[in-house]
Amino acid sequence: MRLWLWAWMLVFVAAAPAAAEVPQGPERLFTGRDLFSLEVAADPQISPDGRQIAYVRRSGDIMTDRFRPTIWLIDTATGRQVPLAAGPGAHSQPRWSPAGDRIAYVSSAEGGTPQLFVRWMESGEAVRITGLPDSPGSLAWSPDGRQIAYTMFVPDEGQRLGSASQPRPEGAQWAPPLEVITAVTYRADGQGYLKPGYEQIFVVSAEGGAPRQLSYGPYNNDGQVSWAPDGRTLYFSANRSDTWERDGNNSEVYALDIATHRITALTTRDGPDASPIVSPDGRSIAYLGFDDQRRGYENARLYVMDRDGSNGRSLTDSLDRSIDSAVWAADGRGIYVSYEDHGTITVARVGLDGSRRTVVERLTGSSLDRPYAGGEFSVSRDGALAVTRGTATRPSDVVLVRGGQSRQLTRLNDEMLGGKALGEVRRIETSSSFDQRPIEAWLTLPANYTEGQRYPLILEIHGGPFAAYGPSFSTDNQLYAAAGYAVLSVNPRGSTSYGEAFANLIHHAYPGNDYDDLMSAVDAVIAQGVVDPERLFVTGGSGGGVLTSWIVGKTNRFRAAATQKPVIDWASFVLTADNPSFFSRYWFGEYPWEDPQAFWQRSPLSLVGNVQTPTLVVVGSEDYRTPVSESEQYYTALQLRGVPTALVKVPGASHGGLAARPSQSAAKASAILAWFQRYRDTPWRPATAAP
Numbered sequence: 001m002r003l004w005l006w007a008w009m010l011v012f013v014a015a016a017p018a019a020a021e022v023p024q025g026p027e028r029l030f031t032g033r034d035l036f037s038l039e040v041a042a043d044p045q046i047s048p049d050g051r052q053i054a055y056v057r058r059s060g061d062i063m064t065d066r067f068r069p070t071i072w073l074i075d076t077a078t079g080r081q082v083p084l085a086a087g088p089g090a091h092s093q094p095r096w097s098p099a100g101d102r103i104a105y106v107s108s109a110e111g112g113t114p115q116l117f118v119r120w121m122e123s124g125e126a127v128r129i130t131g132l133p134d135s136p137g138s139l140a141w142s143p144d145g146r147q148i149a150y151t152m153f154v155p156d157e158g159q160r161l162g163s164a165s166q167p168r169p170e171g172a173q174w175a176p177p178l179e180v181i182t183a184v185t186y187r188a189d190g191q192g193y194l195k196p197g198y199e200q201i202f203v204v205s206a207e208g209g210a211p212r213q214l215s216y217g218p219y220n221n222d223g224q225v226s227w228a229p230d231g232r233t234l235y236f237s238a239n240r241s242d243t244w245e246r247d248g249n250n251s252e253v254y255a256l257d258i259a260t261h262r263i264t265a266l267t268t269r270d271g272p273d274a275s276p277i278v279s280p281d282g283r284s285i286a287y288l289g290f291d292d293q294r295r296g297y298e299n300a301r302l303y304v305m306d307r308d309g310s311n312g313r314s315l316t317d318s319l320d321r322s323i324d325s326a327v328w329a330a331d332g333r334g335i336y337v338s339y340e341d342h343g344t345i346t347v348a349r350v351g352l353d354g355s356r357r358t359v360v361e362r363l364t365g366s367s368l369d370r371p372y373a374g375g376e377f378s379v380s381r382d383g384a385l386a387v388t389r390g391t392a393t394r395p396s397d398v399v400l401v402r403g404g405q406s407r408q409l410t411r412l413n414d415e416m417l418g419g420k421a422l423g424e425v426r427r428i429e430t431s432s433s434f435d436q437r438p439i440e441a442w443l444t445l446p447a448n449y450t451e452g453q454r455y456p457l458i459l460e461i462h463g464g465p466f467a468a469y470g471p472s473f474s475t476d477n478q479l480y481a482a483a484g485y486a487v488l489s490v491n492p493r494g495s496t497s498y499g500e501a502f503a504n505l506i507h508h509a510y511p512g513n514d515y516d517d518l519m520s521a522v523d524a525v526i527a528q529g530v531v532d533p534e535r536l537f538v539t540g541g542s543g544g545g546v547l548t549s550w551i552v553g554k555t556n557r558f559r560a561a562a563t564q565k566p567v568i569d570w571a572s573f574v575l576t577a578d579n580p581s582f583f584s585r586y587w588f589g590e591y592p593w594e595d596p597q598a599f600w601q602r603s604p605l606s607l608v609g610n611v612q613t614p615t616l617v618v619v620g621s622e623d624y625r626t627p628v629s630e631s632e633q634y635y636t637a638l639q640l641r642g643v644p645t646a647l648v649k650v651p652g653a654s655h656g657g658l659a660a661r662p663s664q665s666a667a668k669a670s671a672i673l674a675w676f677q678r679y680r681d682t683p684w685r686p687a688t689a690a691p
Contacts, residue, residue: 032666343470423481553607
């Protein structure tokens, strides 16, 4: 039987009682089946008057094996919530009209392509106002509430080479026509092979009618759209240079005259300028960006300029953190921003003089499988905030922040998770053995933890590599904890949320001394007496898959490993991944043919001759970020060396969607646990030296 199918069966079989057994009570441990019962809050949008919050509620559906998004409405005074768009289909992107009397959103309620809907709050009636060939995004109401701007993909024919030599006879079954690819980036993770065409900006009446296309040309004019208060100009960001395909990190802020379709660049520097938002009085534009130093990581800073592009200045030079999003305060005297800090999200108000006041901390996001930092917020006219916040034992809920006080408005998982024995999460700080630099980590204890007892440890490494773990809910970690493992989530050098210098310690040096940081964190939890030093395991995905493969090439201290969606050979990766113009230029500074040794020295494949650790290889069958060929070549190399291995492919899964479907998320964790269980009590060592 194939390993992936066997693992899938284990998800339910392992947690189910034997046929002859009678259950003595509810299951107290967290199981794979529980993933179908989870819910998480995302995209909270507070009404202009602060009285209501619309949010996206993602709920597991055991019949469709999907997390289905619906839109719910919360009364901020009473906490009462009602569904706004929760019927068949997927519903997302709720956006309040300026007067708060309507909500626009995107829905597939009528089947087919998702469309733009508007709901009138007084009557409760919702009307589809578009019949689009593709899904709209980046919804933005005009200041007078009469129009809605959005972005949408517009296909074109692409290039053709030659033609059929003979016309096809009627009824003949010929092969499909040739596919001619001319784009630098011709496939994308989660989308597959890209159709020729570009994202363009449209506007449509809020009461329905024919949309009007405003932008044209061979450029992707996507991302956030912002209206001028007079309704005559739209501001957006895009890379409209002639070299945009090979220099993708050089976007500018543009002004689009709605009447004439004229587009004017307002920024010119080398580097990304993005996410423009117009001040309430229309005199200033705030945006995010940085000067491109060709480094792997840069902090995005908050800038403000006059509406004609002059007098641009940074407001956050003194903040050594990267700004994720920004919203003008209604009084125009400040801007609310969010940024990662020590593994969670903080929202602060930044004054036009650069002053900064923290408004709320410890936001969490909507990812579930691993404890990544994240979080979202919106602001009402009176300064009240709707934010997403959870804990290490609860996914994100909706929280209202008003007058310095926080009030949790939803408790989506309390009933289900309240009856579960979950792993407690403790913060750990240690010093790197390489340079004594502080390293932060979180230790998830086994669900059945007893003080003084030592437990097997799973070192679980985040991807990115420019990303961060935090004290957020994680289904993977809780499934591991339910199986009796302690789980260590570390933010080694290169992680975000600790400043620009810390992240760039791995610039052109990854993997490298991040290995020392990870081993130091493992040694720290061993020293605390929680972990059995003879029963260590390691796993991680993407960048964590790179480091997992690197670790087993450097040490034999782990009994087994599971490398998930890794990069194994940097030279093959940079030419087959879905962003070829970025990886070589920023992570190496050269192309593989210019310095092949640099690529080889940092490739886990260069260390495969040292590997003795039994290593499982896991990848989605439609991964276009770290392509399947990376995992397959590592699996084959291990097989040729006689190292115990197996290749697990997750059918239909992309890189970012490896855990998108509850059954596959549970099956993947179960397969990893099954692999570790083989070596948990009896370590494997080769009888003879590997060839």
